[in-house]
Amino acid sequence: DKITLSVIKADVGGYVGHCAMHGELILEASRHLDDARSQGVLVDYHVTACGDDLELIMTHSHGVDNRDVHHLAWEVFEACTEVAKKLKLYGAGQDLLSHAFSGNVRGMGPGVAEMEFVERESEPIVIFMADKTSAGAWNLPLYKIFADPFNTAGLVIAPTLHAGFRYEVHDVKGHQKILFSTPEELYDLLVFIGATGRYLVKAVYTKDGEIAAVSSTERLALIAGKYVGKDDPVCVVRCQGKFPAVGEVVEPFSMPHIVEGWMRGSHYGPLMPVPLSQARPTRFDGPPRVICLGFQLANGHLVGPCDIFDDPSFNEARRLCNVIADHLRRHGPFEPHRLPMDEMEYTTLPQVMAKLQDRWQPLEN
Ligand code: F6R
Ligand code: MG
Ligand code: MG
Incomplete structure (x- = not known):
């Protein structure tokens, strides 16, 4: 059985300026990924941040470049952008360069590193x-x-x-x-x-x-x-x-x-x-x-x-x-x-x- 590790990240709003991550964004992302884990889309996840970048670390069995996993990440970034807008964080949604998800987050702004292995x-x-x-x-x-x-x-x-x-x-x-x-x-x-x-x-x-x-x-x-x-x-x-x-x-x-x-x-x-x-x-x-x-x-x-x-x-x-x-x-x-x-x-x-x-x-x- 193969497992896929997907790390997908984006800057969807900084706190303060471009310096760090607001805790509310980590919570919002975790809530979404927790649901996805309950529904069996993900095996596991960990959300973290480096500076103003929100990092979604996910494991699943769907392979690299999977539409559902990329869509999930995109939805998380959109939901977190809403939280960032509400808090008027800096540069809310800055890395979401496109407005409509088209099957894969590559080329839409977020960074992606994925590997599948036994x-x-x-x-x-x-x-x-x-x-x-x-x-x-x-x-x-x-x-x-x-x-x-x-x-x-x-x-x-x-x-x-x-x-x-x-x-x-x-x-x-x-x-x-x-x-x-x-x-x-x-x-x-x-x-x-x-x-x-x-x-x-x-x-x-x-x-x-x-x-x-x-x-x-x-x-x-x-x-x-x-x-x-x-x-x-x-x-x-x-x-x-x-x-x-x-x-x-x-x-x-x-x-x-x-x-x-x-x-x-x-x-x-x-x-x-x-x-x-x-x-x-x-x-x-x-x-x-x-x-x-x-x-x-x-x-x-x-x-x-x-x-x-x-x-x-x-x-x-x-x-x-x-x-x-x-x-x-x-x-x-x-x-x-x-x-x-x-x-x-x-x-x-x-x-x-x-x-x-x-x-x-x-x-x-
Ligand atoms: C670099 C970076 C920051 C901003 C700088 C100005 O990657 O994110 O150094 O470029 O803080 O930001 P703006 O133009 O948004 O005021
Ligand atoms: Mg930034
Ligand atoms: Mg950054």
Whole structure:
């Protein structure tokens, strides 16, 4: 019997501003998912939040891209939008880009990461959820987890991991995808996934074809054709046995890598691994945060969560984030703190250009 794990998320209203989640939205979402569990649509669920993003973690037996499950998530986001409107929360319904559900939430605003698999004897999974950044944030950690022997000892010394993994990479601007085999094609893989705005690691598989990890790769700006909020992605990773250990999966986050997002989705900043209680980005609307919830699956039931970054061994990463944040902030409106012009989500450039159009003079030579 196969089980499907679906993580579907959206920002349907922030408290206060774009900072955090109001408890009423968690309650409203939980009420709906509880009904769905009673009716047998879901096996189990867990609702949480990272910053202003509402995260629906659901298990069921309907497979990925299932109409009923996606419809359920869409209805939950709509119901929560009503609560957000009533409380006049900030940006109520901001990620619901479409008004009519058409069978699948992909391309409608919410972020989606889903995988279907046969539950193992013991099935440890971890779910990463980030705020104030975008989908490319997972490229570096997914590379380290499944392909870097300095991160994942098992690639070298565990017979179950030694063969390496396959990466499914999506070109979100060219609308195409490709599979890379590692370690054989490491350098080819890196040519692409180093460009985190365009080439996104969508999934990782074992060499015998089992799903190991899946991420949300929705880019709101590409869907809407204009800035409508950051994508604030999620990523699910299966752990232990033929997959990397939990400790190998979280190890990349001890090095706070620099991601795009932060204030107005237009700045680079360090990704700070935090416990749930600290997933409320406030300083300059950041710095970007990532939480990690671990679960043991038991016949599809979500046993947990275990708040993985609630651990003093990530204190130094958090401290380093603050040091990097201080340094980057001092650059103010200058690159490389501010994103390059064509990557910025907010810009006054067209207006300023229009205002000054008569004042530009040709250079003499
Ligand atoms: C970034 C983000 C915030 C907002 C900023 C301005 O992803 O959500 O940094 O961009 O707070 O928000 P508005 O334009 O809604 O006032
Ligand atoms: Mg928001
Ligand atoms: Mg957000």
